[in-house]
Amino acid sequence: MKQYSLTSKLYLLVVVAFFVNACATTQDVSVADESAQTETGVLVESDGVISITDDDGGASASAFSDEPMTAQQMLDQSDSILASRTIYFEYNSAKLSDETLSILEAHGAFIAENGNVEVRLEGHADERGSREYNIALGDRRAQTVRRVLLLQGASTDQIDTVSYGEEQPAVSGQTEEAWAENRRVELIYQVR
Amino acid sequence: MKLLFKYPGIILILTLMSASVNAALTIQITQGVEGALPIAIVPFDTSRLDVELPADVAEIVANDLNRSGIFKSMDRQKLPAQPHYSTQVLYPRWRTAGQEYLVVGRISQKSPGQYDIEFQLLDVLKQKQLAGYRIPVKKRGLRSSAHEISDLIYEKITGTRGAFNTRIAYVRSQRDEARKYILQVADTDGFNAQTILESDQPLMSPSWSPTGQSLAYVSFENDRPEVFVQHLKSARRSKISGFNGINSAPSWSPNGKMLALVLSKDGNPDIYTLNTTTKRLTRLTRNRAIDTEPVWGKKGKSIIFTSDRSGTPQLYQVKATGGKPKRITFEGRYNAAASISPDGKYITMVHGERGQFKIAQLEIETGNLTVLTDGTLDESPSFSPNGKMILYASTRGNNGVLFAVSVDGRAKHKLSDQTGDIREPVWGPYKLKN
Numbered sequence: 241m242k243q244y245s246l247t248s249k250l251y252l253l254v255v256v257a258f259f260v261n262a263c264a265t266t267q268d269v270s271v272a273d274e275s276a277q278t279e280t281g282v283l284v285e286s287d288g289v290i291s292i293t294d295d296d297g298g299a300s301a302s303a304f305s306d307e308p309m310t311a312q313q314m315l316d317q318s319d320s321i322l323a324s325r326t327i328y329f330e331y332n333s334a335k336l337s338d339e340t341l342s343i344l345e346a347h348g349a350f351i352a353e354n355g356n357v358e359v360r361l362e363g364h365a366d367e368r369g370s371r372e373y374n375i376a377l378g379d380r381r382a383q384t385v386r387r388v389l390l391l392q393g394a395s396t397d398q399i400d401t402v403s404y405g406e407e408q409p410a411v412s413g414q415t416e417e418a419w420a421e422n423r424r425v426e427l428i429y430q431v432r
Numbered sequence: 433m434k435l436l437f438k439y440p441g442i443i444l445i446l447t448l449m450s451a452s453v454n455a456a457l458t459i460q461i462t463q464g465v466e467g468a469l470p471i472a473i474v475p476f477d478t479s480r481l482d483v484e485l486p487a488d489v490a491e492i493v494a495n496d497l498n499r500s501g502i503f504k505s506m507d508r509q510k511l512p513a514q515p516h517y518s519t520q521v522l523y524p525r526w527r528t529a530g531q532e533y534l535v536v537g538r539i540s541q542k543s544p545g546q547y548d549i550e551f552q553l554l555d556v557l558k559q560k561q562l563a564g565y566r567i568p569v570k571k572r573g574l575r576s577s578a579h580e581i582s583d584l585i586y587e588k589i590t591g592t593r594g595a596f597n598t599r600i601a602y603v604r605s606q607r608d609e610a611r612k613y614i615l616q617v618a619d620t621d622g623f624n625a626q627t628i629l630e631s632d633q634p635l636m637s638p639s640w641s642p643t644g645q646s647l648a649y650v651s652f653e654n655d656r657p658e659v660f661v662q663h664l665k666s667a668r669r670s671k672i673s674g675f676n677g678i679n680s681a682p683s684w685s686p687n688g689k690m691l692a693l694v695l696s697k698d699g700n701p702d703i704y705t706l707n708t709t710t711k712r713l714t715r716l717t718r719n720r721a722i723d724t725e726p727v728w729g730k731k732g733k734s735i736i737f738t739s740d741r742s743g744t745p746q747l748y749q750v751k752a753t754g755g756k757p758k759r760i761t762f763e764g765r766y767n768a769a770a771s772i773s774p775d776g777k778y779i780t781m782v783h784g785e786r787g788q789f790k791i792a793q794l795e796i797e798t799g800n801l802t803v804l805t806d807g808t809l810d811e812s813p814s815f816s817p818n819g820k821m822i823l824y825a826s827t828r829g830n831n832g833v834l835f836a837v838s839v840d841g842r843a844k845h846k847l848s849d850q851t852g853d854i855r856e857p858v859w860g861p862y863k864l865k866n
Contacts, residue, residue: 367809368787370811371637371856373738375636375657375678375701377722379677379700380700401677402656407634
């Protein structure tokens with residue numbers, strides 16, 4: 241969380257107050273999140289708004305929604321596409337479905353835009369077949385995911401890959417359902 | 433690329449000194465053989481000893497011979513007499529009892545801690561001695577000497593060298609409180625299990641050096657698969673491959689000078705050989721497919737490996753010095769995890785058909801494939817050093833257990849561990865003569 245000096249917080253308050261006043265008389269509200277528009281056009285709390293807490297524990301101001309979120313904040317949002325961090329695969333396959341592809345493209349763009357973000361791709365396979373082949377299969381899945389991220393502009397030193405094969409299943413059981421949950425790549429983020 | 437997350441893999445290395453006397457693995461014969469040779473093994477005479485021995489030699493021998501599927505030892509309660517010398521034997525009594533062979537023996541003390549085991553193998557029908565030996569033994573080596581006796585009896589009667597006095601390595605995975613992976617070595621009857629390495633990250637693919645003095649294996653202790661070699665007696669270990677990407681599937685050449693392994697550092701998993709002295713690396717496959725699980729042919733001249741270059745995993749053979757690989761399995765959609773018989777004539781593998789994975793055997797010259805097991809999730813087959821049995825892992829419910837099956841598929845026994853799930857067995861070589 242960035243630290244703002246008291247003067248710039250006051251400045252911000254003034255600016256916000258000015259806009260709140262301005263907005264009270266117009267229909268346009270300059271928030272990134274369009275859903276915040278109300279009939280009277282008052283600036284309201286919405287998903288696009290961040291609160292900055294003053295160290296004195298006093299006033300809390302709402303920043304503009306075009307103030308960018310930190311990478312950690314974006315990762316912490318439970319309803320964003322970035323919250324999907326496990327990619328699943330068909331049996332013996334490393335192919336991405338259209339849906340998983342778009343999830344990964346969002347991750348790739350996020351990583352590209354945030355140089356302080358690193359991700360570790362952990363590839364896995366279900367227990368059927370030989371263990372060593374499954375290590376290679378888990379790796380193939382992780383590499384497939386990696387390529388999509390790189391295509392979106394992520395850089396190679398932001399991505400690490402490892403395969404656990406069938407050694408670390410998410411669920412145990414000899415059913416199709418259990419196996420399907422184990423054929424996966426997990427995206428594990430770290431923000432520097 | 434700097435390491436993102438440093439979870440230090442906690443590892444414990446224990447030397448061979450920390451052996452447990454009790455059986456870590458329990459053995460159950462699940463399939464006997466009709467027409468097995470009836471043999472009576474009379475408890476050896478220990479009356480001249482002033483201490484109780486920690487093992488019952490005759491019982492170890494009887495259990496060994498039973499497990500082979502070739503013999504059926506007589507129930508101790510039904511023995512008509514208890515001779516200890518051939519001169520005490522009344523052959524017609526044993527013939528009436530339906531026995532074809534009889535083993536008698538005695539143990540005497542030479543000096544504190546030093547004993548002599550004498551035994552005689554007798555042919556009941558011909559009424560004569562087939563073999564007689566005296567074996568000096570220290571108390572600590574009693575079980576091993578009993579296995580040696582089993583080997584001598586087995587070879588005398590079948591003509592094939594026995595493999596009872598050998599060891600197996602396997603990985604045990606524990607799922608209580610915290611996940612633990614334990615690499616162990618045990619006798620073929622499940623006794624003397626010794627922990628070689630314990631880790632909180634996965635351990636895989638143990639491979640015996642040709643002399644049985646070291647194990648190569650894959651460890652994830654540094655958060656990625658790397659290959660280590662560990663000398664068993666000293667517990668000295670070193671990382672021999674830690675490149676970027678995958679380092680796995682180590683396999684020793686027959687002369688112990690090279691290790692084949694799988695590296696993905698150049699793009700995708702390929703087979704390489706590493707000279708353990710010069711550290712020189714030679715790349716053997718250059719293919720966008722997955723190439724893995726290399727094993728050496730008997731003379732060290734060729735390598736058999738798994739590749740999915742034709743779409744699904746199949747076995748291929750390539751010259752150890754490099755060249756164009758040749759496909760050798762054509763039946764079934766999935767053939768992987770090869771183990772080569774000691775005479776070089778057979779390969780055992782994981783064979784997948786219609787969604788089930790069983791152990792099969794391929795006769796290299798004829799291409800004949802025989803399915804040996806009836807499980808659905810069988811894996812990791814490994815030949816005994818006499819080529820007569822195949823050890824493999826199977827999933828039963830949520831537990832991994834080991835099975836050993838005779839190569840004709842007729843005899844089978846199960847090895848299970850009460851405390852965990854066991855997998856990745858590899859049968860060690862014949863012990864070196866001291």
